[in-house]
Amino acid sequence: MITLDTMREPSLEGKKYDIRVRPFQASDLSTVREMFLASMVNQSDSPFAKAMKGQLTAPLSWASYAAFVVGLIVRRWCSKRIGVSLSLLGSIIFAVHRTVLYIGLRRRVERNLKADLADIAGHYGMKEVADRNTGAVRYTPSGKSGFWIAEVGSEGKEPEAIGCVGLDANTNADPTSAELRRMSVVSSYRRKGVALLLVRALMEHSRENGIKTVFFSTSSFQEGAMKMYQRYGWKYQGKEDVSFWSQKIYWHNFSIQVDDFSL
Numbered sequence: 108m109i110t111l112d113t114m115r116e117p118s119l120e121g122k123k124y125d126i127r128v129r130p131f132q133a134s135d136l137s138t139v140r141e142m143f144l145a146s147m148v149n150q151s152d153s154p155f156a157k158a159m160k161g162q163l164t165a166p167l168s169w170a171s172y173a174a175f176v177v178g179l180i181v182r183r184w185c186s187k188r189i190g191v192s193l194s195l196l197g198s199i200i201f202a203v204h205r206t207v208l209y210i211g212l213r214r215r216v217e218r219n220l221k222a223d224l225a226d227i228a229g230h231y232g233m234k235e236v237a238d239r240n241t242g243a244v245r246y247t248p249s250g251k252s253g254f255w256i257a258e259v260g261s262e263g264k265e266p267e268a269i270g271c272v273g274l275d276a277n278t279n280a281d282p283t284s285a286e287l288r289r290m291s292v293v294s295s296y297r298r299k300g301v302a303l304l305l306v307r308a309l310m311e312h313s314r315e316n317g318i319k320t321v322f323f324s325t326s327s328f329q330e331g332a333m334k335m336y337q338r339y340g341w342k343y344q345g346k347e348d349v350s351f352w353s354q355k356i357y358w359h360n361f362s363i364q365v366d367d368f369s370l
């Protein structure tokens with residue numbers, strides 16, 4: 108357990124918190140899904156928000172703005188009919204472009220919510236184990252995969268989940284490598300080392316379960332994540348172009364040898 112007493116968030120300033128990492132439990136499911144939606148869709152720095160903002164300055168959008176403006180000029184000085192048609196065409200291209208991007212991104216998010224995030228315990232191999240003393244049943248990782256929660260406790264309050272990470276050994280055929288997935292920390296607790304605690308738990312589990320390489324991919328919209336993984340020793344393995352409707356998007360791939368992780 109780690110005590111954080113230097114908080115950068117003004118509302119948290121001066122308070123003491125105990126942060127610990129524990130295995131995912133059934134009651135965490137909706138919180139993890141909310142964290143995923145917040146960090147991927149709802150926050151202003153989420154990939155979803157950045158992609159929608161990026162669309163405003165995509166080449167196709169500039170073409171639609173140009174068609175709209177040229178249409179206004181043509182309407183004023185040459186032909187009303189051609190001018191109106193051109194402006195209308197510009198507006199339609201822009202609206203279709205934005206709508207298709209929005210629907211495409213929403214579908215990707217929904218696919219994620221219906222995949223591993225629909226049944227985290229099942230997908231990440233969390234098995235129920237009864238406590239010898241109390242008889243209480245709790246999830247614990249039963250194989251190479253696993254899912255962990257960072258929680259914060261403060262005096263007189265129930266612990267609150269503030270971050271999560273999964274290790275998925277099912278996305279590749281090599282039994283000695285596994286993928287880090289679903290890393291997320293709630294925004295008011297970022298830049299305080301919570302992700303490091305999660306990565307440590309994941310690395311410890313990897314070591315104990317014969318995993319030698321951990322890899323992950325993140326999108327070009329997640330610069331913070333890329334900086335963090337490089338800071339924690341991950342090696343850049345190149346990028347894949349997954350651009351979508353004139354919206355440039357790359358997947359950046361990283362990996363680390365478990366034995367090289369020493370933080």
Ligand SMILES: CC(C)(COP(=O)(O)OP(=O)(O)OC[C@H]1O[C@@H](n2cnc3c(N)ncnc32)[C@H](O)[C@@H]1OP(=O)(O)O)[C@@H](O)C(=O)NCCC(=O)NCCS
Nearest residue numbers: 146290291292297298299300301302303329331332334335
């Ligand atoms: C990426 C994320 C998990 C980092 O969590 P975190 O708890 O804030 O990370 P840490 O506090 O352990 O970060 C440690 C270091 O990483 C780097 N880092 C982390 N976030 C950064 C950011 N937004 N910009 C620049 N560097 C960053 C810094 O070097 C930081 O150290 P410092 O605060 O002393 O400068 C969090 O920002 C997040 O949830 N982002 C949205 C979801 C996401 O992108 N997930 C990754 C998908 S693979």
